[in-house]
Amino acid sequence: MLHKETQLQQCLTQLRTRLLVMSAAVGIALDEALAALVSGNMGRAVAVVDGDAAINSLENEIDEMALALLARHQPVARDLRLVVAALRMVIDLERIGDEAVSIAERVLILQGKPPQDVTLAMAGLMRTAKESLKTAVAAFKDADVRAALGIIENDDECVQKEVLALHRMMDHFCTDAGGAHNSGAQAGMHGILICRSLNRICRRAANMAEHTCFIAEGVNIKHVRVTTDQNASGRGGP
């Protein structure tokens, strides 16, 4: 009953592989941008900015592959869902890449000297953003709906970490705002904007998790609120 891989299947495998390549590139960009931020290494920040062109061209390449696949093979069922999800996923990945660039650019604006308490303030949020992306990519790679749902339900954690980071940042902003070179205010402002970037990355990772669920089950869980019931069972109660 089964026979060797068809043209369509080869194209689908290729599409999936390119998506994983793009995911890896975006993951590296984020890791490097955050490493540059923490260490104040301007060289690493420049590399992230320069690397963005490669991510953009991967987006175009995958876009074209998906369009060609639709036009030539008219995939259906799970195959169709993979192609549609790929078209959505490249948008999320490209945006995560843009946020990494934005973070790297702030390192350059701050001349590689973000005050340590700024980066410390958002350490938790940085970890959540990195982990969300890693888990989202792994869930896609392994078609792991449970892991994907975990990210979506984890929405809250990202918000809490951001609120915490912003509070600390505000403290920094207020205590140092009147400083001699006003550097505290500047660092605080960039810090707040970096927190926003990290928050957006978490949301994009959650989108990717939604696409993974869509591929597996064919249901769109976008904009469907996770019920409190599921929330409670997911966390094992208060």
Next chain:
Amino acid sequence: MDTACALSAKNLDFFYGPAQALFDVSLSFPKHRITALIGPSGCGKSTFLRCLNRMNDLIPGARVKGSILLDEADINAPRMDVVSLRRRVGMVFQKPNPFPKTIFENVAYGLRVNGARNAAEISDAVEAALCRAAMFHEVKDRLHTSALGLSGGQQQRLCIARALAVDPDVLLMDEPASALDPIATQKIEESLHDLKKRLTIIIVTHNMQQAARVSDRTAFFYMGRLVEEGDTETLFTRPTEKQTQDYITGRFG
């Protein structure tokens, strides 16, 4: 029986002599809907379609079990008149098979068989049928020339017009476009969309894209069994059965 259904098969078994070709097939056809029957070659699509207007009757040793209801009447009941059954359940075949007569006479044929005598009425009905098959304008100036001078696509639409002339409730189509080029295929597919306002259509096709394009419901057959049936959009985006998924995505066949 569900009155919203034009035709309804229940627990249908079919045998060619000792060989069973259909196993316990239950499938209903909602009125004014197009249902596509898909599945690998030899899975019983044509056999099932031919059961629906008793075209298998002539095959020696053929035997049918179970019931097929047309407006609550079992079409296999002894008092069912096969001629009137086939008037109500018309059929179009894979290969266009016009009679070696004029275009007009091809369409008028069924009307005459069913007793129409009034020339003006026949003429009106022929024009109406040709219009519904979306070909009146192409042939109106040569109605009295031979049908065999038409292109393959036109011949097939003429066969559709011939089937429509007697105003059937159900139209059975067995791979009606498989011998046609894409333009001729598209013309037929477009006409189906209008036709379903007046009747119920059941179409066998080995072209999955065609099933996805034209039908409201799709039924997937495999080795004489109905595996899955449902709304076409659902079946082609998230089929329930693994066999369906494997077949429509080209994993076997």
